[in-house]
Amino acid sequence: MTQIIKTQGFVLNTTVFRETSLFATIFTNHYGKIQVLAKGCRRPKSKMCGGLERFNHIEVIFYKRETKETYTISDTSIIDDFPAIRQHPGTVNGALVMCEFLYRTLPAEEPDIRSYILLERFLHTLEKTIESDAKSVTIQCLLRALSYAGVSPHLDSCVRCHHPISYGSKRLDFSVSGGGLVCEQDHDDTVVLLPQTAIKALLTLYQDETAVLTNETVDEIARILPDYLCYHLNGLVLHSLKQLQ
Secondary structure: OOEEEEEEEEEEEEEEEOOOEEEEEEEEOOOEEEEEEEOOOOOOOOOOOOOOOOOOEEEEEEEEOOOOOEEEEEEEEEEEOOOOHHHOHHHHHHHHHHHHHHHHHOOEOOOOHHHHHHHHHHHHHHHOOOHHHHHHHHHHHHHHHHHHOOOOOEOOOOOOOOOOOOOOOOEEEEEOOOOEEOOHHHOOOOOEEEEHHHHHHHHHHHHOOOOOOOHHHHHHHHHHHHHHHHHHOOOOOOOOHHHOO
């Protein structure tokens, strides 16, 4: 049975289909991540033309059938296209990092209101952010998204033996593959050193939704983030993250 659904969502990704149409992946508030086909939307006179730009916040009407993995759009309207973000390459790239992460990691058609609110707040924050701070704002959002995905770093004790971590030294051993801190007894050649300030900042970030990290701390964490994503999210490589300056 076909249902006509009206809902809101953010455009995570688009792919050209034939000459005039698009496949679009939309992260909706009530239906999770869905894939839709927008027939004829690339025609200049299409009323959907421009509505399916990545990270647009839109209202969408689509036909839902239980036996389909891709649904057909009948109409879209823009709620917010975040014009301030689109004025600068740095902020655009920040928005694309979060869109790519959610596109690649969210399961299909499973509502995730926490991630939805996270993306919504992030885009509104990024719109008010100067370009030089876009990397910091984006990395902090990505770290919170890791927590929602169940792969945030283990920071309370040694990830291998679970003994308490001594914070006596200025730099601490962090195992990217293990997913957290390691004590001196479990140190090996695979660990990297992170400043104690970065570890404490991560702890604060995961305990306080309003916490803000310094740019220096963000740079330290960003250094290991691509490898961390790859190890703990099935070989995930965020191409947009490589461009984040």
